[in-house]
Amino acid sequence: MKSLFLLPLFLTFFLYTIRAEIRFSEIHSDSRSTILFDEFGFTHSGYLNLTVTDISLMPPGPGPEPDLSFVGFFLCTQDSWLHVLEQLQEGEIQCFLQSSSIIPVLTFNHPQNPTQPTRNLNTSIKVSESNLFTLVFANCIPNLKVSMNVHSVMYNFIPKTTTFDFLSAGKTSLPSIYFIFFLIYLFLGAVWIRTLYKKRLSVHRIHFFMLAVVILKAFNLLFEAEDKSYIKRTGSAHGWDVLFYIFSFLKGITLFILIVLIGTGWSFLKPYLQDKEKKVLIVVIPLQVVSNIAQVVIDEAGPFGENLYTWKQVFLVVDIICCCAVLFPIVWSIKKLREAARTDGKAAVNLMKLTLFRHYYVVVICYIYFTRVVVYALESITSYKYEWTGVVASELATLGFYVFTGYNFRPKMHNPYLAIDDEEEEAAAEALKLDDEFEL
Known part of the structure; x- marks a missing residue:
C-alpha cells in the first residue's frame, strides 16, 4: 500500500519541468505532502536564495503543537529522490526532511515566536555540487494546511566574468x-x-x-x-x-x-x-x-x-x-x-x-x-x-x-x-x- 502511495510522487518528480528563473509563488491552504517548485542545473558555484513570507499554518484539529521540523524546503536530485522514496517505503525515515540524501534549505521550526500566526523566513545557501536539483517543499504532518508566499532565486556565479547566470546549466547557450x-x-x-x-x-x-x-x-x-x-x-x-x-x-x-x-x-x-x-x-x-x-x-x-x-x-x-x-x-x-x-x-x-x-x-x-x-x-x-x-x-x-x-x-x-x-x-x-x- 505504501508503494502505491509513493508512486505518484515518483511520477510527479519526473513529469514537472519548467523554465528556471526568479519565481514568486503563492500557496493557499495546501495540505499536499510535497510541492515541487523550481528545477535548476547548478554548476560548482551555484546559489539559492529563498524567502518565505506570510506563512500561515492551519492544524487539522485541537491537539499538541505540530513538530515544524517536519515542514520545510530541501533540494533534491533525481537519484537522491529515488533513494528518499526507498527510505520512506522501508521505514528508515518518517519524513523527506530526515533523509541524508537531500540538501536541507530551511524548516519551519525557525527560532521565532511559535505563537505568532504569521512568520517570515529567508535563507541563502551555496550549492557546490554540479547537478540538476529540484526545490521541494515537504509537509510531513497529515492534514496540516499551509499558506505562504515563496520567492525563489536560483543562479550560477561565473567567476571569469563575475556575473550571474539565471539559466540552468544545460540551457545557458x-x-x-x-x-x-x-x-x-x-x-x-x-x-x-x-x-x-x-x-x-x-x-x-x-x-x-x-x-x-x-x-x-x-x-x-x-x-x-x-x-x-x-x-x-x-x-x-x-x-x-x-x-x-x-x-x-x-x-x-x-x-x-x-x-x-x-x-x-x-x-x-x-x-x-x-x-x-x-x-x-x-x-x-x-x-x-x-x-x-x-x-x-x-x-x-x-x-x-x-x-x-x-x-x-x-x-x-x-x-x-x-x-x-x-x-x-x-x-x-x-x-x-x-x-x-x-x-x-x-x-x-x-x-x-x-x-x-x-x-x-x-x-x-x-x-x-x-x-x-x-x-x-x-x-x-x-x-x-x-x-x-x-x-x-x-x-x-x-x-x-x-x-x-x-x-x-x-x-x-x-x-x-x-x-x-x-x-x-x-x-x-x-x-x-x-x-x-x-x-x-
Missing part, C-alpha cells in the same frame, strides 16, 4: 542557439522573396502564405532568444515572453494551416477548399488556441499548481489531435486521385505526377513523430548539461521540414501537378485500357 536559427530563417525568407520575384509569373497565393509562415517562425525564434537572454542576465523575461507566446501561437496556427492547404492541393490544383477541408481548419485553429493556452499555463504557473498535470495532459492530447487532423486532407487528396485514375487517363498521369503528395504525407508523419516523440526521448535520456541538444534537434527537424516543403512546392513555370501533354495522356489512357482488358 539557448539564447545564442535561438538567435542563430533566427538568422537562418531570415536568410530563407530572403531567398524565398527572391524566388517569388524571379518566378512571379508562376506564383500562386499559397507561396505568399508560405512566406508568412517563414517570417512568423523567424520572429518567434527572435523573441525566444530575447526571452532566454533576459532570463539569463536578470532572472526575468521583462515582457519578452509575451511576444514569444504571441508569435508562437501565430506560427503554430499558420504551419498547421499550410500543411492542410498543401495537402488538399489548394492553389495548386484548385482555387477553393471543400467543406470537409474547411471543417478540418475550423477544428485545428481552436485546438491550437487551447494548446497555446495550456502551454502558457504550464510555463508560467510553475509545478506548484495543483492542476498542472491536467494542463499537461490537455496540451499533449490537443497537440496529438492537431497533428492527426492535418493528415486527413492529404489522405483524401491521394484517395480521390487514385479513384479518378482508374477511369480517366489524365487523372492517371496526375496520379503519377502527384506522388509528391504521398512523399509529403510521409514527411509530415516523420516530422510529427520526431518532434513529438524522438525529441522528448532525447531530452529524457540526455544529461542536464546537454539539455540544449533537444532544442537543436527539434529546430533542425523543423528547419528540414520547412526546406523540404519550400523546395518541392516552389513556384515553377511547368507545374508538375498540372503539366500534362497529349502523348502522356494517350499513354495513360492506353495503360488503363490494357488494365481493363487484363482484368476481363
Whole structure:
C-alpha cells in the first residue's frame, strides 16, 4: 500500500519541468505532502536564495503543537529522490526532511515566536555540487494546511566574468542557439522573396502564405532568444515572453494551416477548399488556441499548481489531435486521385505526377513523430548539461521540414501537378485500357 502511495510522487518528480528563473509563488491552504517548485542545473558555484513570507499554518484539529521540523524546503536530485522514496517505503525515515540524501534549505521550526500566526523566513545557501536539483517543499504532518508566499532565486556565479547566470546549466547557450536559427530563417525568407520575384509569373497565393509562415517562425525564434537572454542576465523575461507566446501561437496556427492547404492541393490544383477541408481548419485553429493556452499555463504557473498535470495532459492530447487532423486532407487528396485514375487517363498521369503528395504525407508523419516523440526521448535520456541538444534537434527537424516543403512546392513555370501533354495522356489512357482488358 505504501508503494502505491509513493508512486505518484515518483511520477510527479519526473513529469514537472519548467523554465528556471526568479519565481514568486503563492500557496493557499495546501495540505499536499510535497510541492515541487523550481528545477535548476547548478554548476560548482551555484546559489539559492529563498524567502518565505506570510506563512500561515492551519492544524487539522485541537491537539499538541505540530513538530515544524517536519515542514520545510530541501533540494533534491533525481537519484537522491529515488533513494528518499526507498527510505520512506522501508521505514528508515518518517519524513523527506530526515533523509541524508537531500540538501536541507530551511524548516519551519525557525527560532521565532511559535505563537505568532504569521512568520517570515529567508535563507541563502551555496550549492557546490554540479547537478540538476529540484526545490521541494515537504509537509510531513497529515492534514496540516499551509499558506505562504515563496520567492525563489536560483543562479550560477561565473567567476571569469563575475556575473550571474539565471539559466540552468544545460540551457545557458539557448539564447545564442535561438538567435542563430533566427538568422537562418531570415536568410530563407530572403531567398524565398527572391524566388517569388524571379518566378512571379508562376506564383500562386499559397507561396505568399508560405512566406508568412517563414517570417512568423523567424520572429518567434527572435523573441525566444530575447526571452532566454533576459532570463539569463536578470532572472526575468521583462515582457519578452509575451511576444514569444504571441508569435508562437501565430506560427503554430499558420504551419498547421499550410500543411492542410498543401495537402488538399489548394492553389495548386484548385482555387477553393471543400467543406470537409474547411471543417478540418475550423477544428485545428481552436485546438491550437487551447494548446497555446495550456502551454502558457504550464510555463508560467510553475509545478506548484495543483492542476498542472491536467494542463499537461490537455496540451499533449490537443497537440496529438492537431497533428492527426492535418493528415486527413492529404489522405483524401491521394484517395480521390487514385479513384479518378482508374477511369480517366489524365487523372492517371496526375496520379503519377502527384506522388509528391504521398512523399509529403510521409514527411509530415516523420516530422510529427520526431518532434513529438524522438525529441522528448532525447531530452529524457540526455544529461542536464546537454539539455540544449533537444532544442537543436527539434529546430533542425523543423528547419528540414520547412526546406523540404519550400523546395518541392516552389513556384515553377511547368507545374508538375498540372503539366500534362497529349502523348502522356494517350499513354495513360492506353495503360488503363490494357488494365481493363487484363482484368476481363
